[in-house]
Amino acid sequence: MELWYTEEHTENVRFGIKVKEYLYTGQSDFQRIDVFESYEFGRVLTLDGLMMVNEKDEFIYHDMITHVAMATNPNIKKVLVIGGGDGGTVREISRYSSVEQIDMVEIDELVVKSAIEHLQFTASKLDDERVNLYFEDGVKFVEGKERVYDLIIVDSTDPIGPGEGLFTTEFYQNCYNVLTDKGILVNQNESPYYDQNAKELVRANKKIKSIFPISEVYQYHMPTYPSGHWLFGFASKELHPIKDFDAKRWNSLGLKTKYYNTDIHLGAFALPNYVKEMIQND
Numbered sequence: 001m002e003l004w005y006t007e008e009h010t011e012n013v014r015f016g017i018k019v020k021e022y023l024y025t026g027q028s029d030f031q032r033i034d035v036f037e038s039y040e041f042g043r044v045l046t047l048d049g050l051m052m053v054n055e056k057d058e059f060i061y062h063d064m065i066t067h068v069a070m071a072t073n074p075n076i077k078k079v080l081v082i083g084g085g086d087g088g089t090v091r092e093i094s095r096y097s098s099v100e101q102i103d104m105v106e107i108d109e110l111v112v113k114s115a116i117e118h119l120q121f122t123a124s125k126l127d128d129e130r131v132n133l134y135f136e137d138g139v140k141f142v143e144g145k146e147r148v149y150d151l152i153i154v155d156s157t158d159p160i161g162p163g164e165g166l167f168t169t170e171f172y173q174n175c176y177n178v179l180t181d182k183g184i185l186v187n188q189n190e191s192p193y194y195d196q197n198a199k200e201l202v203r204a205n206k207k208i209k210s211i212f213p214i215s216e217v218y219q220y221h222m223p224t225y226p227s228g229h230w231l232f233g234f235a236s237k238e239l240h241p242i243k244d245f246d247a248k249r250w251n252s253l254g255l256k257t258k259y260y261n262t263d264i265h266l267g268a269f270a271l272p273n274y275v276k277e278m279i280q281n282d
Ligand code: SAM
Pocket: 030, 047, 051, 052, 053, 061, 082, 083, 084, 085, 086, 105, 106, 107, 108, 111, 136, 137, 138, 139, 155, 156, 157, 158, 161, 162, 163, 164, 165, 166, 188
């Protein structure tokens, strides 16, 4: 009998993946966690039935959530990752020997445990000596702190359930406060294509723009996420991702990446008109 995993991208659009073997199912205080082996995408992690990470396209997401900011400011020493339980973002950050401290604040310890056991392709660097793991709510973690981190990466789920608080004005303001003067905030900023995701994109972008002097969005192709066209937010106090970007400097690091390069860095900020209009008119 064939087994298929199906995700509703909209009420009228479904995305199906043929399952080879189910490996794990667990229920935490926050969400349902599933890990399965698939024919096309290798191992897959879903939370509450929604695609989070898979072996075949995770490199795209983790390259783009990490290297754009790291290439904009080569002096990033202290990094805060909020969410990111699969470990892929920490894996990419840990490739920079210049980084001294990586604090990862993941609300759900069971996600991290599942990743360490079943997703070593993303979880391989969670035991790096620079990594401090906190199993706490990221919304609370940034409250009352001032000028600690050079980079905050919000590698979150969608703005539903535990992830909702990570898309609020108060959270973005606390992120602003906890960043140093050249601090950068990168956040999972949804997608412009389907209405529901586009609404969340516009809402989040409007809030971030009201707090940070520099606020841009950049795009990446994510085959297994709804519509495949997804965006990250780039917000900062001083550094601009294009004007302050030095391609020669990043290329001199000699980091080998499967998706990111210094041309994609520039191209990712060249948005289609309908997206420009969407975020300009918000
Ligand atoms: N790439 C995925 C995406 O775009 O949907 C995100 C991957 S990562 C697994 C998302 C993580 O955010 C989950 O492990 C979830 O538990 C965590 N998370 C959600 N809300 C959180 C919160 N308020 N504080 C900390 N972590 C949170």
